[in-house]
Amino acid sequence: MTNVIIIFIHLLAAGVALGSSIYCLKVYLPVVEKNPGDRDENSPSYKILDLLAPTVFASLLMLIGSGVYYLLENYSAQVGLKPGYYNLFGIKMLFVAGAFFTSMYVTFSLRIQISDLDLNPANKDLVSPNLKKMIGLSKMAMWMVAIALFLGIWLARF
Ligand code: HEM
Numbered sequence: 001m002t003n004v005i006i007i008f009i010h011l012l013a014a015g016v017a018l019g020s021s022i023y024c025l026k027v028y029l030p031v032v033e034k035n036p037g038d039r040d041e042n043s044p045s046y047k048i049l050d051l052l053a054p055t056v057f058a059s060l061l062m063l064i065g066s067g068v069y070y071l072l073e074n075y076s077a078q079v080g081l082k083p084g085y086y087n088l089f090g091i092k093m094l095f096v097a098g099a100f101f102t103s104m105y106v107t108f109s110l111r112i113q114i115s116d117l118d119l120n121p122a123n124k125d126l127v128s129p130n131l132k133k134m135i136g137l138s139k140m141a142m143w144m145v146a147i148a149l150f151l152g153i154w155l156a157r158f
Contacts, residue, residue: 002073003074006069007066007070009062010062010063010066013059013060013062013063013066014059014063014148016059017056017063018142018145018146020055020056021052021056021139021141021142021145022142024052024138025052025138028048029044029045029048033045039127039128039131040128041114041117041124041127045134045135046127046131049111049131049138050111052138053107053134054111056107056138060099060100060103060145063096064096064100067096082158088151088154091151092155095147095148095151096144098141099141099144099148102137102140102141103138103141106134106137106141110134110137111130114127114131
């Protein structure tokens with residue numbers, strides 16, 4: 001029963017991270033952004049990335065927490081695993097680490113630089129280049145989460 005709950009949380013967080021990224025970056029923004037060249041603090045990408053970045057980061061924290069908890073809960077079952085299981089697990093962790101640090105940079109560096117523009121009006125110049133970087137890096141994190149998801153399903157059936 002515990003395993004079912006942990007994997008449910010793991011899959012829910014994976015669904016939120018990937019689902020929200022695909023919707024925002026591949027469905028919403030291409031439709032609403034008329035002129036991606038001149039983004040400013042009133043463009044849709046400014047508001048949506050302000051929500052997407054922390055959502056993906058929080059989901060990644062939940063994935064790491066539930067994944068580690070699953071391993072701790074099942075530590076005695078890990079002696080009987082087939083050879084190669086941890087090779088696959090290691091490759092999955094590389095993609096998880098890539099997605100985690102990319103998401104952390106987008107959420108806590110690029111996003112923060114262009115928030116509270118009333119207090120820091122000089123940062124208005126950063127809005128367009130930062131949004132461009134945030135969209136590019138969020139797409140990269142999205143692909144890394146997608147590959148980690150594939151490797152997770154492979155692991156569970158290894
Ligand atoms: C981007 C982050 C991640 C994604 C998208 C992801 C996705 C998945 C998926 C889809 C499964 C298959 C569940 C099933 O079909 O039963 C899975 C299983 C698993 N994940 Fe993750 N995961 C992520 C991060 C992590 C992390 C950080 C850890 C551990 C530190 C972890 C440990 C595990 C373990 C132990 C399993 C179970 C494998 C088994 O049943 O043998 N995952 N993951």
